[in-house]
Amino acid sequence: MHLREPGGCGEYAADPMQDTTQALLRYKDLVDDWEALVETSHRPLPLVVWENPLRRAHVERLAIATGLDRRATVGELLASRGYEVEPLAWRGGAWRVRGLDKPGRTIEHYLGLMHVQEEVSLAPSAVLGAESGETVLDLCAAPGGKTACIAVGMANRGTVVANDLRPQRLRALRSNCERLGIRNVVVTPINGTRFPDDAGPFDRMLLDVPCSCEGNLRDSRPTARRARRNQVEGRGGLQATLLGRAWKLLRPGGVLVYSTCTFAPEENELVLDHALGEDATIEPFSIAGLRHDAGVSHWAGKSLRADCANLARYWPHHNDTGGFTIARVRKAGAHG
């Protein structure tokens, strides 16, 4: 097996600029415009917020108190205070906001009317497409941005099991879900590689595995930089083991979304190629307004499953976002 240690490129130089360029060198052959990728990766990420539909009554009160129409959105509330606000091209109810340096200090954030989340990390829950009343497992969930998107998308009905190995990070997840008024989440602190069989079957699953985080190179917060350095602690094959475990818990006909915030085929296509069998189909998908490149079915001299080409790789310079890779996998059996 040729799975790279998650953390294979963990040793960065002291200069963050040089770190970034170094880390991206190996993708020269994979990407259309490497210089543009490097240039974008050196710019900070736009700030993106989404409005929490579960707090409509609160948003309405704030709108009225502000003197706006009662139907005003969080985007309009922020714009009324002078922030420059631009709707996302591909998703309603979310905006890029300029000039808002401390979003955590806004009343919208305190009351859970909005959540701050990197734009491209809103994509996995859109691709998962969980419906109200379903049973969903988010196996590596903390700090919970994607859990929140899934749970809110299900209109506070059904069950999202949000699991993570790290208690400290689960605290952040609980705090986010509570602030947003999310009531359909069950939190568990279980090692995903040993998640119990009798917990399933689940209708859908998100597997947002720990990875080497190259897609986060634009995030300059100390926590993000630390995360990139911590890669070394990962163990080879962990991603494949998690995928193998998750697959057993998915119902026939169910959908699993596998995602990483890294570009490395070793952490994406090669993991899927290794862990998936004949009862799996990697399905093609696309999100209108959010450009992606196809996955690869050959890498480093190795031929992979043909459907690996259906992976979507989101390069930072294509949509001015962080980097991400997403696969949507369907399990054979009854649909519906």
Add this chain to the structure above:
Amino acid sequence: MGDHYLPVDGDPYREWWHQQFAIPPDTLEGCSFWQRGRSSIWVAAADVDPGRLTPVDGVGIPCLRIGRDVWKPTAIAAIEFGVEACRNVVELDTEETRRFLDREVIAFAADDPRRTLPNRGFVIARYHGLPMGCGLWSGGTLESEVPKGRRLPEIDLPLRR
């Protein structure tokens, strides 16, 4: 660390929110209630199902502390349900709200009309009708019950007054 969450009959808790804050009972109708340990009640979606999972570290959101003679609402549930409250509510101005979020005790002047509240008990603090958390009202003072982790005196409060 993990705990058991047991499904419980929600009627006493729906009734409590109704009695205490005059929140219409149907606001809490579509919810299930769960008890952790002796004194912690959580509110969740009606159809949420932890199945046979164990350990569990949360089902929905914390709602009430019971077990003493006076039940105490959580700050987060006060924010969740407090928009509709019409009893035991204190409206705060901008400066008071900031102090409330700094977990201070706020004293109200003898001629302040808000002093007509009953003598002692938990109230919902609101800013322009927006519930900011819960506090303990006693004889003209409001003790903020904002949890340490949610303290935010530097909050940007956009409205005048």
